[in-house]
Amino acid sequence: MSDFKRYTVTSALPYANGPVHIGHLAGVYIPADIYVRYLRGKGKDVVFIGGSDEHGVPITIKARNEGITPQDVVDKYHGIIKKSFGEFGISFDVYSRTTSETHHKTASEFFKKLHAEGKFIEKTSEQYYDEEAKQFLADRYIMGTCPHCNNEEAYGDQCEKCGTSLSPLDLINPKSTLSGSKPVKKETKHWYLPLDKDEEFLKQWILEDHKEWKPNVYGQCKSWLDSGLHPRAVSRDLSWGVPVPVEGADGKVLYVWFDAPIGYISNTIEWAAAKGKDWKPYWQDKESKLVHFIGKDNIVFHCIIFPSMLKAHGDYILPDNVPGNEFLNLENDKISTSKNWAVWLHEYLVDFPEKQDVLRYVLAANMPESKDNDFTWKDFQARNNNELVAIFGNFVNRSAVLTQKYYDGKVPALGELSNYDKETITELESIKGKIEKSLETFRFREALKEAMALARLGNKYLADTEPWKVVKIDTVRVETIMNISLQITANLSIAFEPFLPFTTEKIRTILNIDKFNWEQLGATDLLPAGHVVAKPFLLFDKIEDAEIEAQMNKLLESKKLNEAKNSVATPAKAEMTFDDFTKLDIRTGTILEAEKVPKTKKLLKLLVDTGIDKRTVVSGIAESYKAEDIIGKKVSILLNLAPRKIKGIESQGMILMAENHNGELGFISNEKDFNSGSVIS
RNA sequence: GCCGAGGUAGCUCAGCUGGUUAGAGCGCAGGAUUCAUAAUCCUGAGGUCGGCGGUUCAAGCCCGCCUCUCGGUACCA
Numbered sequence: 001m002s003d004f005k006r007y008t009v010t011s012a013l014p015y016a017n018g019p020v021h022i023g024h025l026a027g028v029y030i031p032a033d034i035y036v037r038y039l040r041g042k043g044k045d046v047v048f049i050g051g052s053d054e055h056g057v058p059i060t061i062k063a064r065n066e067g068i069t070p071q072d073v074v075d076k077y078h079g080i081i082k083k084s085f086g087e088f089g090i091s092f093d094v095y096s097r098t099t100s101e102t103h104h105k106t107a108s109e110f111f112k113k114l115h116a117e118g119k120f121i122e123k124t125s126e127q128y129y130d131e132e133a134k135q136f137l138a139d140r141y142i143m144g145t146c147p148h149c150n151n152e153e154a155y156g157d158q159c160e161k162c163g164t165s166l167s168p169l170d171l172i173n174p175k176s177t178l179s180g181s182k183p184v185k186k187e188t189k190h191w192y193l194p195l196d197k198d199e200e201f202l203k204q205w206i207l208e209d210h211k212e213w214k215p216n217v218y219g220q221c222k223s224w225l226d227s228g229l230h231p232r233a234v235s236r237d238l239s240w241g242v243p244v245p246v247e248g249a250d251g252k253v254l255y256v257w258f259d260a261p262i263g264y265i266s267n268t269i270e271w272a273a274a275k276g277k278d279w280k281p282y283w284q285d286k287e288s289k290l291v292h293f294i295g296k297d298n299i300v301f302h303c304i305i306f307p308s309m310l311k312a313h314g315d316y317i318l319p320d321n322v323p324g325n326e327f328l329n330l331e332n333d334k335i336s337t338s339k340n341w342a343v344w345l346h347e348y349l350v351d352f353p354e355k356q357d358v359l360r361y362v363l364a365a366n367m368p369e370s371k372d373n374d375f376t377w378k379d380f381q382a383r384n385n386n387e388l389v390a391i392f393g394n395f396v397n398r399s400a401v402l403t404q405k406y407y408d409g410k411v412p413a414l415g416e417l418s419n420y421d422k423e424t425i426t427e428l429e430s431i432k433g434k435i436e437k438s439l440e441t442f443r444f445r446e447a448l449k450e451a452m453a454l455a456r457l458g459n460k461y462l463a464d465t466e467p468w469k470v471v472k473i474d475t476v477r478v479e480t481i482m483n484i485s486l487q488i489t490a491n492l493s494i495a496f497e498p499f500l501p502f503t504t505e506k507i508r509t510i511l512n513i514d515k516f517n518w519e520q521l522g523a524t525d526l527l528p529a530g531h532v533v534a535k536p537f538l539l540f541d542k543i544e545d546a547e548i549e550a551q552m553n554k555l556l557e558s559k560k561l562n563e564a565k566n567s568v569a570t571p572a573k574a575e576m577t578f579d580d581f582t583k584l585d586i587r588t589g590t591i592l593e594a595e596k597v598p599k600t601k602k603l604l605k606l607l608v609d610t611g612i613d614k615r616t617v618v619s620g621i622a623e624s625y626k627a628e629d630i631i632g633k634k635v636s637i638l639l640n641l642a643p644r645k646i647k648g649i650e651s652q653g654m655i656l657m658a659e660n661h662n663g664e665l666g667f668i669s670n671e672k673d674f675n676s677g678s679v680i681s
Numbered sequence: 682g683c684c685g686a687g688g689u690a691g692c693u694c695a696g697c698u699g700g701u702u703a704g705a706g707c708g709c710a711g712g713a714u715u716c717a718u719a720a721u722c723c724u725g726a727g728g729u730c731g732g733c734g735g736u737u738c739a740a741g742c743c744c745g746c747c748u749c750u751c752g753g754u755a756c757c758a
Contacts, residue, residue, distance in 0.1 A: 216752095219685045223753075227684070296686090296752070326686080326751080334751095365706090370694085371687050372751055379693075379707090386707065390720055398717045405716075446695075449706070463722040468715075538718065599682035600756050620757020644758060654758050665757095 005287035006045035009036050010264045011090075012294045013053035013098070016077040017062050020084050021342035022375055023335040024295075026363040027325040029090045031444050032293035034364065037091060037498040038439050041518030047282055050085065050092040051267045052078040054099045055241040056256035057138045070240045074099060084345040088356050089501045094271035098242075098259060102273075103266035107259050108245040110313060111234070115246055119312040120191040121231055128168050128183035130176040135251060136237030137168070137176055137183055144171030191244070192231035193258070198308045199229050205318065206303060214442070216370070217324045220299045232305065234258040261306040264292075283316055290319045299324045323442040326368040330375050331555060340558045343375070343551075351551065357500040358384050358540065364448050364499055377551045381543045387452065392503075393539040395458040396492065399485040400510055400536030402467060411486055412479035413529035421484060424461050428454070428488060429522040435495060451495040458488040483529070486511070490526035494518060503539055510536050585640040586656065586680040587611060588670050594627040597647050605649055606630075608637055611677015618651035624665040636668040636680055 011032040014020055029050075036048040054074040063070040078097050085095060096103070114120060128137045168174060169185075176183045206213070206221045213221075234255050235244050241253030253259075265283055272279035282288055292302045302322050310316035328335065335342045348359060362383045366373050403409060417425070431454050438447035467481045493507040494516050508515065512534045516526060527533075590609045597603035602620040604627055617637065636656040643652045656668045670678070 216686050220753080221685095223685045227754085300753095329751095366693070373693080382692095382707065385718095389718060394717060394720050398721085400717095402716055443695095445693095449695095452706085459717095459721055460723095462716075463714075466714085466716090468717095471716095540718085542718065597682095597756085601682065602757050618757085622757090638758085641758060646758080647756070651758065 003287075004044075004289040005285065006047075006282060006289070007036075007039055008047055008049070008268065008282045008288055008290045009039075010049045010290075010292050011092075012292075012298050013051050013260055013263055014081055015056070015058070016052040016054045016074040016081065016097070017059050018077060018337050019080045019344050019346055021335060021337070021344050022330070022348075022359070022363060023328040023342070025088065025090075025345065025359070026328045026367050026373075026375070027295040028293050029085065029088075030360060030363050031323065031325065031367060031442070033090045034444055034447070034498040035291070035293070035439065035442070037501065038436075038518065040091075041494070041497055043517060043519075047268060047271060048091060048093045049264050049267050049271070050090070050094070051096040051098065051263050052081055053256065053260045053263065054078065054097050055253070055259055057141075057236075057238065057240075060138075060238070060240045061141075071099070080346060087349055088345060088360065091501075094267045094274075096263075096267040096270050098263045098266070100266065100270065102270045103259075103263055104242050106266040106269060107242045107254055107262045110262050110265075110309075111242075111254060111258075112245050114193075114309075114312050115191070117312075119193070120234065121194055122189055122191055123231075123233075124187050124189045126169075126185045127188050127237065128174060128176075129186035129188075130178050130181060130183050132176070132179035132181045135178070135239065136186070136188055137178070138236065138238055139168050141177050142168045142171060142174050142183060143177055144174040188237055188252075189248075190233045190235045190252070193234050193305070193308065193312070194231045195229040195305065195308055196231060198311065199225065201311070202229075202304060202308065205307070210321070213321060214323060214370075216296060216326060217299055217303065217322055220296070220324075221303045224300055224304055229304070257301055257305065258309070261301065261309070286317060288317060290317055292319050292322045294322060294324045296324050296326050321442070326370070326372045328363075328366075328368050328373055328375055331377070331552075332374060340561070341555070351547075352543075354502075357502045358388060358543075360500055361388055361448070364444055367445050369443065369445060377548045381545075381548045384540065384543045388540040389542055391452065391459065392455040392492070392496075395455045395462070396489050396507060396510065396539055397536055398462055399458065399482070399489050400533065403482055403486060403533060404536065406467075406471060406478065406482065409533045409535070411527045411529055411531040411533065412482050414483040414524070415476055415480040417480065420464065421480065424457065424484065425524055427457055428491060428524070431457075431491075431495065432521040435521075439498070448499055451492075451499060454488065454492055454495050458485060458492070461485065461488065483527075484524065486527050486533070487524045490516070491521060491523070494521040506537075506539055510534050582681075583640075584638060586636055586638050588674050588676055588678045588680065589635050589637040589655075590676045591630050591633045591635060594630050596622060596627055597649065600647060603647060604630075606655070608635070608653070608655070609676045610637060610639060610653070611675060612639070615652040616649065617653045617655055618646040618649050619655045619657075621655070621657065621665050630667075633667060634669045634673065634676075636670070 009032060011028050014024060032048065036046055039046040052074065059073050060070050063073045066073070074097070082095050085092065128142055129135070130137050174183055175181075203225050206218070207225065211218070235249070235252045236255050237251055238253050239251065241256065242259050243249070244252040244254060268282055269279045272282075283290070294302050299322070302319065302324070307318045310318055330341060330343065333341055349356070352358065358380075362380050363375070365383060366375060366379065403411070406412075431450055434450040435447050438444070438450060462485060465481045467478045470481065471478045489507065490511055490513065493504045493511070493513075497504045497518070510533060511527065512532060513527070520526060587610055589611070591606050592609050592614065593607035595605050597605050597618060600622070602622045604619050604622045604625070606617045606619055608615055608617050638654040638656060641654050643650050645651070657665045658668060659665050
């Protein structure tokens, strides 16, 4: 690893349609920041790139809903996000945005080069066009009736009621949400990146040459590669984004996934220009190590699509590693922006001012490295009180207070070493290598634990040497003990620099010293005899139960609000006539047989006695009912529905079900237990 | 269903190419100690390594089947 001349470290670009929360921090920015701070401490040439992803349809929708421009939306959130990262000490060399001039230029040129060299395929397809608004409609801008559940407010990409993913062309009675008019089908041309052509290359590069990637990342890539890659559109009909820079592409922009990763390059260019440096070696020299820190939702883009783009361009190096983390849950539930189930960074600092490092510590110690992890406030409190306060803060305080007490703050001289001193120093020296090994293999939790071992070592050293006793009989011996204790404290300021930068700054204040570099970690001559240290203060404070309860209550409030929101009944459907209703032939029926349809999760194949006949019905209820439990059940069945084949079985009717907001299903049955075939009206 | 990742002490996790009594931190119990934010230090209890079968002199690690959790994908007339 030390062979690389320079390092280019990127962290996923957060989408600028909301603030950032602890999940973002734990999954991407804390690990990236730890890694980068470590490299800088070693004196490496490293650039740490961040920025906001500001294009794409969701931002335009948010803007429309709030009656402001997309630019207003991204300005607002870019500001909030950038500020949060700054406050938490995420030490980007540059934090820019994809709406910047530099980025538009860089992304355009990237596209132009690939286009000129024939790296894209062009395809024409039919898409919906709004003649009033004079533009093609993104999937999300089209609403209509879901062909599956008849929800009249399904979007062009998905019906939120039944969860089915849709194509706009599937919708019945499509409507443009821009003008309300009925959209028309119109031909449009788009450019595609032929990922399939890189399949063999990617297989070799990832599956053979990068077996060291994390199992979750490697496995996900393998899954994609094994199932075969397909050409992917790189442009969209939309007005918000980087315009497609070729003739006749009016009203078309680069698709966000194509534009966003180029943002890493653009932001590097911006940084280099400001520093008067050349950006190219960071992206084009084989002796540079490129590392992408991401969450698991971004694996395919960073491991397959972006590398394929870089390769097509030809000038670029490919990532050396893509440490992708899993997700962080909050109190046993998925973090959700829309449900406000999150700990927002800007709110955290209002409730816990100056406690950035506590959160950095807890998130680093509990990082979702190998599987989804859970953040709980109780754990947060325990780690603060039992680890940061009791082990780390306490040791620094002990050695500082004793130094004041015995020597008026002057570092005593190191005298003759006992065997135990030597053992302790050996232990101290060994920690550097352990932390390095962990960091270089992206095991951040483990690295943090190794750093904590240093504070534990300090506490143990004091407990075993007992300077407060020895001082009464052998003052010379105590000088050596305190010197070693202070050297350990100084070492803590180095070891924790990547993890807890605010705390190490405080230690330096207490010790009255400047910053050391990483290579000095393990040294026992960091503080010369006679050096005067400052008056000590506490590094960490206990967090009381009441503060934790307040946070729990805050979350419970969100939960209650959500439940209230969910229990509101969906709006009434459009009026219809009685004649329409009488067309429905609904009967009571009895389930005679039931079995799971093979190779499906939700489907049961039922044989139903309708009073008229016995017919087969396929029903998506397997998640609510077990086949063997519903035999003999009385149900309501819609008989005169056109038959339809599902998974090769002809379904001749539909069982009526009630569904609550959790998606649980229940049969509609007659309370008087009528015979099968009774008419329901 | 298919693909991927997981299921190891009460909790959060290590366990690298299979090798002696399965580890760490927190929590818990007992003891020591008082310089320190009742903090610290020592000792200890606690695990049929998701289940069943197999390969092997030897398996938490390899193979097969099953099961549960998370993610992707298919599926709900």
